[in-house]
Amino acid sequence: MDAFFASVEQRDNPELRGKPVAVGGSRARGVVAAASYEARKYGVHSALASKIAAQRCPHLIFVKARFEVYSSVSRQIREIFHSYTDLVEPLSLDEAYLDVTENKVGMPSATIIAQEIRKRIFEETGLTASAGVSYNKFLAKIASDMNKPNGFTLIAPDKAEELVAGLVIEKFHGIGKVTAAKMQSMGILTGADLRERSEEELVRNFGKVGRYYYRIARAQDDRDVQPHRIRKSIGSERTFDVDLIEEHDMLLQIDKLCQEVAQDMERLKATAKTVTLKIKYFDFTLNTRSKTFLSEFSSPDAIYTIARDLLLTPQLPLEPVRLLGVSVSSLLYQHDRLQEGYQLTLDL
Structure with missing residues (x-):
């Protein structure tokens, strides 16, 4: 979008x-x-x-x-996607990969499908979307960013390697600012420069992800579209117009954040074992604390109790706070528990 x-x-x-x-x-x-x-x-x-x-x-x-409005519009858009294929991998509220190799409308052209989807999104939501079409996820993502807003780009197989070779390194999806800066210091400024480096050298300098860099420099990406992408954490945070000074005010805000997190967990039918508290102080100093338990939990009261204890840890200074965040991780989903034979707890 x-x-x-x-x-x-x-x-x-x-x-x-x-x-x-x-x-x-x-x-x-x-x-x-x-x-x-x-x-x-x-x-x-x-x-x-x-x-x-x-x-x-x-x-x-x-x-x-107004995140509740954005989520509602996102669901509208997802329904449009699913009318063409079930192979939809959401990346965020406003972005997704679609595999339309085999599709519900029996259409042989991904280009026509992408244009139809963009048209329907505009007609049904009043919003514009940009689309990228190619033969793998890396290239489709690159293409989707090339003619925004309200754009469409096709990267055909016979044009892919040439396009990637001329791409500046900071435009590569999967290469962040820090990595791009390191590559530039090594003289890697474009896709052509990246392609000159051996896989061994890239792994030596960037770890296992170096293998991915080696492949995308050659326009290769064998990752499948994963329609059931598992979220690893659920969280909520808030920046305040006025710094919070009183412990009572901090706890009140933490309680609200825990309620929001618990609602998302209920919607996703998930439980957690880890709670993380994020605190940004008036001087932009950032502090995070986590606690992990053997048993799982999902209630807002349980999350709040843990987050409160993390806030009141003696090592954490009670200085003016500009941002608070609460997140849960080590998630377990109901679907996985049923498949793997977990013992469910009963409220007796």
Whole structure:
């Protein structure tokens, strides 16, 4: 989807259309969750500190995030995907891989299917989407980013290696900023440069993921589309307009976060064994604490009790707090427990 959160806000509020919009944060503090294309022209992007975003774009409009609305629209879009194929691998609320080699509409052209999906998304949600089509996940992802917004790109097999060779290394999906910087220091600036390096050298410098880098430099990617991708953690966090100073206020916010996490766990039919508390202080110092148990839990009260104990750990300073986050991991899903013969607990 194109600037998904911001586009939803512009769709629902005509006064925001054509204007630079940031979802999340405020002019004084916080972090941008999404930015409209009008805002991106000024260098505003997701994960940017709101204060910096406001400096770059003085007339930037901040709007509060409405994740329940974004989730609802995401479900609409997924229903469209599933009318063409069951091989849908969601990456986030606004992005997914689809394998349409064999599809429900009996259509031989992935290009036509992609264009149909984009058309239906616009007709049913009023939002635009960009699509990339190719013969593997790496290339399809690269293609989807090439002509945004509202774009379509096909990377045909006979053009793939040439395209990858000319791609600058920071545009490679799966190569982050830190890795890109390391590669650039090694003289690897493009796909052609990456292709010159042996698999042994890439593994020596980057570990096991070096094998993946070796293959994508040759436009190779044998990963399947995984329709049942398992989430490894569930979490919620909040940045506050005013620093929290009192312990009572911190615990109140933690309780709200635990309620949200528990609701997601119930929806996903999951239990957990680990709770992690994330704290960002007034000076941007970040501290995380985790606790793991032998038994599983899912209730908001259980999560809150653990998160409260983590907050009140003597080693953690009770200084002004700008962000709190609670997440659970070591997840177990009901489907897996039934398949593997786990002993279910009964409320007697």
